[in-house]
Amino acid sequence: MSTLTDPPKEQFRLSMLLYDTRYRSATIQVVAMFGFMLLAAWLINNAIINLNTLGKPVAFGFLGETAGYDINQRLLDYSNQDSHMRAAFLGLLNTLVIAVLGCIAATIIGVVVGVLRLSSNWLVARIMTVYVEMFRNVPVLLWIVLIFAIVTESTPHPKVYKGLDTGAVVVTNRGTYLPEPLFSRSLGDIHLFGNSSLRFDVSIDLIAILIVLGLSIFAAMKIRQRADSIQEATGDRPRTWHTRAAVLILPIAALLLALGFHLGYAELKGFNFKGGTHLRNSLLALWLALSLYTAAFIAEIVRAGILAISKGQTEAAAALGLRPNKTMNLVVLPQALRVIIPPLISNYLNLTKNSSLAIAVGYMDITGTLGGITMNQTGRELECVLMLMLVYLAISLSISAVMNWYNEAVKLKER
Amino acid sequence: MKNKVILGALTIAGLAAGAAAAGTLDDVKARGKLNCGVTTGLVGFAAPNANGEWEGFDVAVCRAVAAAVLGDSTAVEFVPTTGKTRFTALASGEIDMLARNTTWTFSRDVDLKFEFVGVNYYDGQGFMVPKELGVSSAKELDGATVCIQTGTTTELNLADFFRSNNISYEPVPIETNAEAQQQYLAGACDVYTTDASGLAATRATFDDPSAHVLLPEIISKEPLGPLVRHGDHEWGDVVRWSLNALVAAEELGVTSANIGEMAAGTENPEINRLLGTEGTLGEMLGLSADWAKNAIGAGGNYGEVFAKNIGEDTPIGLARGLNAQWTEGGLLYAPPFR
Numbered sequence: 001m002s003t004l005t006d007p008p009k010e011q012f013r014l015s016m017l018l019y020d021t022r023y024r025s026a027t028i029q030v031v032a033m034f035g036f037m038l039l040a041a042w043l044i045n046n047a048i049i050n051l052n053t054l055g056k057p058v059a060f061g062f063l064g065e066t067a068g069y070d071i072n073q074r075l076l077d078y079s080n081q082d083s084h085m086r087a088a089f090l091g092l093l094n095t096l097v098i099a100v101l102g103c104i105a106a107t108i109i110g111v112v113v114g115v116l117r118l119s120s121n122w123l124v125a126r127i128m129t130v131y132v133e134m135f136r137n138v139p140v141l142l143w144i145v146l147i148f149a150i151v152t153e154s155t156p157h158p159k160v161y162k163g164l165d166t167g168a169v170v171v172t173n174r175g176t177y178l179p180e181p182l183f184s185r186s187l188g189d190i191h192l193f194g195n196s197s198l199r200f201d202v203s204i205d206l207i208a209i210l211i212v213l214g215l216s217i218f219a220a221m222k223i224r225q226r227a228d229s230i231q232e233a234t235g236d237r238p239r240t241w242h243t244r245a246a247v248l249i250l251p252i253a254a255l256l257l258a259l260g261f262h263l264g265y266a267e268l269k270g271f272n273f274k275g276g277t278h279l280r281n282s283l284l285a286l287w288l289a290l291s292l293y294t295a296a297f298i299a300e301i302v303r304a305g306i307l308a309i310s311k312g313q314t315e316a317a318a319a320l321g322l323r324p325n326k327t328m329n330l331v332v333l334p335q336a337l338r339v340i341i342p343p344l345i346s347n348y349l350n351l352t353k354n355s356s357l358a359i360a361v362g363y364m365d366i367t368g369t370l371g372g373i374t375m376n377q378t379g380r381e382l383e384c385v386l387m388l389m390l391v392y393l394a395i396s397l398s399i400s401a402v403m404n405w406y407n408e409a410v411k412l413k414e415r
Numbered sequence: 416m417k418n419k420v421i422l423g424a425l426t427i428a429g430l431a432a433g434a435a436a437a438g439t440l441d442d443v444k445a446r447g448k449l450n451c452g453v454t455t456g457l458v459g460f461a462a463p464n465a466n467g468e469w470e471g472f473d474v475a476v477c478r479a480v481a482a483a484v485l486g487d488s489t490a491v492e493f494v495p496t497t498g499k500t501r502f503t504a505l506a507s508g509e510i511d512m513l514a515r516n517t518t519w520t521f522s523r524d525v526d527l528k529f530e531f532v533g534v535n536y537y538d539g540q541g542f543m544v545p546k547e548l549g550v551s552s553a554k555e556l557d558g559a560t561v562c563i564q565t566g567t568t569t570e571l572n573l574a575d576f577f578r579s580n581n582i583s584y585e586p587v588p589i590e591t592n593a594e595a596q597q598q599y600l601a602g603a604c605d606v607y608t609t610d611a612s613g614l615a616a617t618r619a620t621f622d623d624p625s626a627h628v629l630l631p632e633i634i635s636k637e638p639l640g641p642l643v644r645h646g647d648h649e650w651g652d653v654v655r656w657s658l659n660a661l662v663a664a665e666e667l668g669v670t671s672a673n674i675g676e677m678a679a680g681t682e683n684p685e686i687n688r689l690l691g692t693e694g695t696l697g698e699m700l701g702l703s704a705d706w707a708k709n710a711i712g713a714g715g716n717y718g719e720v721f722a723k724n725i726g727e728d729t730p731i732g733l734a735r736g737l738n739a740q741w742t743e744g745g746l747l748y749a750p751p752f753r
Contacts, residue, residue, distance in 0.1 A: 054506065055528045055645065068571040070586045080574035157602045173603050174560055174585075270558040271548075271605050272585065281603070362588040368565070373588075376499050376566030379506070379527035 051382065062378040063088070064197075069373050071364045073280055076201055084374045085197035091369030092391060098286055098365060099352040099395070105291035106351060107344075110298025115328065117303050128299070135296035141357050143293055148285035148361040155281075161268055170266050170273055176284060177266035177276040184260030205259055212255050220244045282363035286355065294351040301343045305336035337410050345403040349396045356392070366391055439511050439643070439650035440484065440701055448490050451477035452510035455495040455591045459616040459724050459731040460516055469493045472724040473514040476535055476641050476658060479710040480512065483657045483702060488713035497590050499566040502527060505644060512654050514641040516610060518568040528645040532655035535640050535717075537737040537746050539633035540569050541611035543618060546628050548605060553632040557582035562595045562604035569609050572635040592617060610637050612725065612733055619730040653700055660707040663689060663749035664716035666740050671715035678708050689752045696752060707752075717747065 017027045051057060063085040070080050075093045078086060117128040135143065155173045170177040187204035223240050231237040266276030309332050317327040356367040366388065375384040443449050453461035453473055461471040469477075474493070482488040494510050505513045506528070516538070517523075519531040544550050553576070563570050565588040577584050587604045589595045596617050599607040607614065611633060618624045641658060643651050664670070667686050669677055678690045687693035691704035700706065714720050721738065725731045739745025 053646075068574055069565075070574050070584075072586050072588070080571075080578065152598070152601050152603050173601060271556075272558055272560060274558070359588075359590065362565075362590075364588060368588065372499060373565050373570065376502065377522075377571070379502060379523075381503055381506075 047382070056379065058383060059380075060383055062374075062380050062383070065378070067374065068377065071369060073283065073364055076199070083197045084370070084378065087374060088366060088370035088387070089198055091364055091366035094363065095352075095355055095358075095365040095367075095391075095395070098283070098290065098355045098358065098363070099399075101287050102290040102294065102351045102355065103348050105287065106294040106298055106347070109291060109295035111302050113295060113299035114302025115306070117299060118306060132296045132299050135293050136300070140289060140293045140354050141360055144286055144289040144357055144360050147289045148281060151281045151285050158268060158272055161273075168263075168265060170276070172273065173281065174272060175278050175280040177273050177278055179263035179265050180275065180277040182262050182264045184262065186259065208255060208259075209252065212251050216248045216251050219247045223247065280363070282358070282361040285361050286358050286363050290351050290354055293354070294347050297347050297350075298344060301340050301347070302336070305338075305340035306332055308339045309335050334410075338412055341403065341407045341410065345400055345407070348399050348403065352395055352399060353392060439647050440653055443484055443511055443650075447485060448492050449477065449481040449484065449512070450492045450494055450510045451480070452494045452496045452501055452504050452513040452515055453477065454515050455497055455593070457516070457592050457613055457616050458620050459729065460612070461493075461514070470724070472536065472720060473516060473641075475714040475720040475724065476514040476661075477512070478713045479661055480641075480654055480657045482709035482713035483660070483706040484653060486703065486705075486709050488709070497566075498564045499590065502529070505529065505642070508644075511650070512641055512643050516613065516639040517642060518610075519638045519640055519642075520568055523642075529642045530645050530651045531640050531642045532651055533640050533658045534638040534746075535658060536612060536638075538610040538612050538637040538639050540572050540608060540635040540637055541614050541633055542630040543599075543607045543614045543627055544605060544630060546626050550630065553630045553634065554580055554582070556584065556606060558584070559605040560585045560587055560603070561606045561608055562587045562589050562598050563608055564589055564592065564595060567609070568635070568637065573608055576634045596620070610639065612639075612731075615733055616725065616731045619732070649701060653702065656700060657707075657710045659749040659752075660689060660710050661717040661720065662740075662747050663752055664707075664711045665718040665747075666742060666749065669711060669716060671712060671719060674708060674712055678705070685752055694753075 017023050048058060064083050066081055067084045067087040068080050069087070071078055071087060071090055073094055074090050075097070076090060078090050113128050113131060116124050117132065119125045119128075152173050155171050158172045158174060161170060161172070168179050183205050187208065189201040189203050190207075192200040192202065223244050227238050227240045264275050266273040266278070268274075313331055313335065314327055317331045318324075322330065355365055356371075358365040359368045359372055362368075370384055370391075371388045375381055378384075451474075453469065453471075456462045457471070459471055461469060461473045464470050469491075477491050477493065478488040481491045494504060496504050496510070496513070496515060501513055501515055501517065502523075504510050514535075516536065518538075519534065523529055524531055542553050542556070544556075550556065556577075561573060561584050563573055563586050570586075570588075573584070573586070584606075587598060589598060592609070592613065595607055595609070598604055600621070607617070609617075611629065614629055618627050618629070621627065641654055643654055663685075664674075667683065667689065669686060669689070674690070677686055678692065680692045681687060684693060688696055690708045691697050691706070695704070697704040697706045703709075715723070718740075721735065722728065725733045727734055735743075735745060737746045739747065741748040
């Protein structure tokens, strides 16, 4: 009888890295990675050497120098004596403004159009098809320029308003002026980050309003939850709408009254209107064009999402006696969201990146400030473009992260 | 297959190294064509005519350099650049020289690493407003909306002017002159500001030029001139002295009409040196002996170029003013050709 012995321990030889299939793929990947790193290193090194030969070594000191130029749309205080860094920061805020406004508008238009494109009304469905195809198949830059041309050329010069009772909304070829909210007993601002180029003013009035609104909504939700639990326990649902309405409206009304809320209207002074909330034509054109363009894609995504839900769901809802709009809101759309959200993220990212076309209409986003005037005045192309890329990367990754988190929340939960 | 990839990479590396080392003059000669950066279109200075040929005051500098180097004033590839793209185009080597009413400033010369080879137009920044606005001075422009080309010195001067006069304005940033003109005429801005010569050139193309006035204030010095990359001194010399040749030719009375006769030899030794019948100036530059004759023959001397493109007999109607010869009270002064 024989004894069982361990199989002979295989000795590891270097040649096995190449001839043994267990190791070969790892070897190839390691070699490829080193090759790639060498190539990258060579490119970077080449760029640094060439820039040094040109006498322009990579340096970021220019960000602290005086910018010297003005920015028309600014959310925070800025003068041409501020640094390039401050100008870039204001440009970034302008980019974020257009991204947020654009994503909201595009989502609303996109969902409405996507649903209407499936409408049984022939005319409505056809009109939506024409809209989607028109916007999807023409470059967004052309839409931006076209809409800008329309808003500039078709609106009146400010002096047309001279001597007229202007009213609340003024539309001119320099932009639209809306009434601005003013507080006669304002609480002032909080100044963050001292005097640095990232200093940021936050209105205490706004914070107070947001807190009160948040608390009101929270209280209203609690009241509804209580009504729900009473309904489950007893079968009777207490009437709560009047208390909920009171909880929502009274505190904020009291706060606004305490702050001395009133509206400020734009007035023609000298060459232009002064006061009011000034929506520049460049902002309007960019916002409209980006929203309409992206909405066309979102509409297709929404349509695809709805079509992905089996018709049986709609029929079952109809059998339960739900009206078509309730069916859409309560049965179809919530399920379609799972299909809709992943491609929707891409479209938010596209909209944000497309906002860099702002320069075509003179909207001062970060591409216009850091990647435009600053780059031109300082001659720091490489540094500015690198920073721009980092900024857009950071914005895009943030949008992705938030949307993926939302996707996790709405996706089908299997237990 | 793998070997080919590696060889390809090495070739690219070799080319990249080669491009950095060779001089622009040799490149231009080898290419047989001068790449010259101009504006995207400013009538009188650089704009394509009805036949698609570029012409204008800045274009004439390009043509003179091409004629000096290659003996052919048409061997020019015109590259339209905006205020924003011009420096990148020059620094990256896409163009050999830039002749695009660009202001000679300290930071562009020193920090951006360019070399201004001279001044072909002494200018200053002005303002244009519609006559019906009733404005007679730039200091009355408080609160006005101003169209401004981005990435220019005018943008910085404008900010300085309004700040030092304690008045406010609303800038409308714009990429090109054509766009600015369209915005200004549509009334989207009250004022258009750029170099006074550019304003005059722009106004000349309006349907009714008399409805617009140039305000009296000139708020800055704008010496406009051609520039090349820093560090390539041979090439810088070629462009510098081609420009000087045009200026000197006017002073010396050499015109496109009499250049043939003068090139046969004259009593004046400086003309002889300039036109190559005496001395070796061309050889010193690495060019043929008749380089300056070609440059002047391309479009005439400085005075002729001025008169033909932007002078008082053209729609643009600029007076010589500061741009007259030093002998006539102007600032034009070419160093001696000796």
